[in-house]
Amino acid sequence: MNGTPCRAPLEERALVEYWLGELGEADEARIDEHLLGCAHCSARLGELVALAGGIRDAFRQGALQVFVSDAFVKRLAAQGVRLREYRVPRNGSVNCNVTPEDELLVSRLEAPLADVTRVDVVVHPPGLPAEVRQDVPFDPARGEVLFTPNLAQLRAMPSHRLRLELIAVDDAGERLIGEYTFNHTA
Numbered sequence: 001m002n003g004t005p006c007r008a009p010l011e012e013r014a015l016v017e018y019w020l021g022e023l024g025e026a027d028e029a030r031i032d033e034h035l036l037g038c039a040h041c042s043a044r045l046g047e048l049v050a051l052a053g054g055i056r057d058a059f060r061q062g063a064l065q066v067f068v069s070d071a072f073v074k075r076l077a078a079q080g081v082r083l084r085e086y087r088v089p090r091n092g093s094v095n096c097n098v099t100p101e102d103e104l105l106v107s108r109l110e111a112p113l114a115d116v117t118r119v120d121v122v123v124h125p126p127g128l129p130a131e132v133r134q135d136v137p138f139d140p141a142r143g144e145v146l147f148t149p150n151l152a153q154l155r156a157m158p159s160h161r162l163r164l165e166l167i168a169v170d171d172a173g174e175r176l177i178g179e180y181t182f183n184h185t186a
Contacts, residue, residue, distance in 0.1 A: 006040040015045050019052075067121065067136035068146050073106055086182075093181035098154055105154070107147040109166060111177045113140040116168045119177070121145070124163040135169075159186045 010018075010031060017023050018031045035042045077083055082103045086094045089110050098105055113119070121133045138145045145166060162184065166177040 004040060006038050008034075010034060010041045010044070012044075012048070015041070015048055019045065019049060066148055067133065067138075068106075068148055069137050070139060070142065070144075070146060073104075073146060076104060088180045088182070090178035090180075093183060095183045095185065097185045098151060100155075102151065105149055105151055107149070107180075107182070109145040109147060109164065109178070109180050111138075111143055111145065111166050113138055113143050113145075113168075113177070116140060116170075116177070118169040119145060120167040120169055120174070121147070122165040122167060124165070126157075126160040126162065154184070157184070157186065160184050 014023075014027075014031060018028060023031065035045060073083065082101055083106055084098065084102045084104070085106045085108060086096050087108045087110065088094045090112070092110075094107075096105075096107075116138070119136050119138045121136050123131045123133065125131065136145060147164065149162075162182040164180045164182075166180070168175050168177050
């Protein structure tokens with residue numbers, strides 16, 4: 001990064017919104033002008049763009065296991081990403097696999113979420129201790145949580161069973177929403 005510090009550095013949020021094209025015309029013009037004269041903030045924007053590119057590449061290579069939104073999945077589909085989707089009913093199971101052509105595997109976990117404010121997910125990987133993912137994104141109106149497993153890891157695994165639990169968390173404590181079982185064929 002340039003050794004000359006910025007006297008009025010742009011906030012990261014503003015840089016991200018600028019890069020995503022989410023600013024109004026006046027704010028975009030203000031940031032354009034600042035970036036043209038500030039090597040420090042321009043370098044920070046470059047770092048954010050590089051980081052986003054790395055995350056995008058890791059995601060496209062199936063190297064991440066994450067919970068995502070439906071809008072995110074639709075955006076990827078519109079960009080031509082080859083998706084395989086499985087819909088799993090509450091307290092249900094699905095037989096599943098992944099092919100070499102699949103770029104993203106999306107599991108739609110159906111659940112009654114209308115009165116839920118926070119969802120945690122307990123992942124029970126075969127032969128390993130349970131992992132808790134806190135405060136995952138969910139869509140109460142659609143009644144679903146979208147899970148994308150690590151495809152690189154999944155492709156290397158033998159046939160197995162994976163179980164997920166959706167947990168509602170609120171001031172009263174925790175309650176089980178549903179269980180979901182994936183019977184994966186290698």
